[in-house]
Amino acid sequence: MASHRKPRQRPLLSGGTLRTAATLALAGAATATAYEGTSQADPQPTPDQVKSQVDRLYEEAEAATDQYNGAKEKAEAAQKSLTELRDETARKTDRLNTARSALGSLAASQYRSGSLGTAVQLALADDPQDYLDRAAFIARAGDRNAAEVASVRRQLDEVGRLRDKAAGRLSELRAREAELADRKSVIEGKLDAAKQLLAKLTAEERARYEAQGAGSVGAPGSGSGAAVAPAPPGDGSRAARAVAFAYGALGKPYVWGATGPSSFDCSGLTQAAWQAAGVSLPRTTYTQINAGHRVSRDQLAPGDLVFFYSGVSHVGLYIGNGQMIHAPHPGAPVRIAPIDSMPWAGASRPA
Template sequence: MASHRKPRQRPLSGGTVRTAATLALAGAATATAFEGTSQADPRPTPAQVEAQVDRLYEEAEAATERYNGAKEKADEAERALDGLRDETARKADQLNAARGALGSLAATQYRQGSLGTAVQLAMAADPQEYLSQASFISRAGDRNAAGISSVRRRLDEVGKLREQAAGRLADLRTQRDELAGRKAEIEGKLATAKRLLAKLTAEQRAAYEARSGVAAPAAAPQSAPPPPSDGSRAARAVAFAHGAIGKPYVWGSTGPGSFDCSGLTQAAWRSAGVSLPRTTYTQINAGRRVSRDQLAPGDLVFFYSGVTHVGLYIGNGQMIHAPRPGSTVRMAPIDSMPWAGASRPA
């Protein structure tokens, strides 16, 4: 019988030992690396949190101005659509009146035993198709021709108005889709900023809000000038801004109970009888550009490279502005943010 002995294991050679050791070390290093990546990221410092929050608020304000622009276009499209619908209704009434008159003429012809083209038109299921295919106007009597021509003209008018209304409706739907996207973008950034701020202690948040101008000031700046009282339009705009101090910032709002930055400046100048466009990037081109050393009360002052923030200059290096969510309308120095330019509404 064959024996069932285990085969003898040969000892590992030097090269094999080194290879095994290398693999073992590599495995240990890999395990260590995985253990390291499984650990939570280190808690951000207060300075890092503040920098991220500042960036998110700036991006949210830029998105707010894009939202304002899209809303302005949507409002314009809606007004145009309403006007087209009203005009279409008027033209349809005129068309019905013209067809009614033509029908009366057709009834008279029928009673007289003359079933003419007017009767055929009045009884047609599709008057437009009948008119486009017929070549009878020149053969019809003067009264028939005039009535048929009137109906044809009004059918064309109503058809064109309905086409225009359909185009405006498509524009409006596009603008509303853009509004929904902008709104989601803004709310997402603000929610992220709120979560980041929650990582700070109460003392750290208070210090950050004081540095960023979000916290309500204990008193008006010592150098803040009184509102001008010369009765000019600029003076009336500044007086309105003074009256808005303390009202909350709400993105997309133009008053009277709350404002965003361009909503405040638009409302202030509207109170003085001057119509400004809705957004920061259109307001900067709405008047005459002025340099920083030529500023006068009532001028619009703009900030950041994307021209995403605006305030109303009131003199002595101060402005009134609506800073950002969580804040209220207040005075602040114009050197508290990166300068972008200034303009003077006409």
């Protein structure tokens, strides 16, 4: 009799064969992952690529620094206005309190003297003429009382307005402080990224970057060989005094947000130089370019402000012969550089 039992199915792979296949599959996957990781790894940037990326980061950091400087200027103005408003409010509050005290004393005196009717007071007076004199004085005092009440009311309204205005200034100041913190975070992030990129270069490559990147020299006679510094003008003009100040700043460190005397950022240097000549410039590059009248590149004279990049984010002080003194970026002190070392944006001559 034929058996109707289903034939026993054999596994496609035995236990040993299965383990071997699994091992091979895992090994293949690991190998594929390794190859994939290798193919996706970022290649080491060349020195030229590092220079390009660092230059871009410094440019972006300088633009953020300008925004920081602008926000700081507005924050300082808001703080000054707030302080003045608070001082004015305190003075007016003192005068208000004095007026209210005097008004209270006068009201109390009138209340005491007015407790009897006018006819009764006249009848009981020892000297009717003296009473009439006093009554005339009280009438005048009543007029003065009304004026004092009106004055106190005006002062109350004025103090209230001052307090509201001060509250608005305080709110503005807090907003500016928050903006400063944001700008500072952006700047520090970009500078940290630039520092990490530069760390990938050898010491020799970093030195070459500093020498070539700014195309600059240090103080006259420093022997760096990138350019020959023209002598500062000595005609005693305001422009000459500004240039002389810039020469005196050579070698001082770049610090973002600094306006001297021991360190500078780019617009801080030009502001301080012209301040030494008795001319007040605004704080940021995008406002300094409009502080005087524009001059073309072929009409440049020592003392002119020269601006770079499409966002007008860098400024230097022209010293003649196609050279300027500027504060380049962190790690690069105030130095002399050719004006064609960065993308040209314009020039102005402070009034």
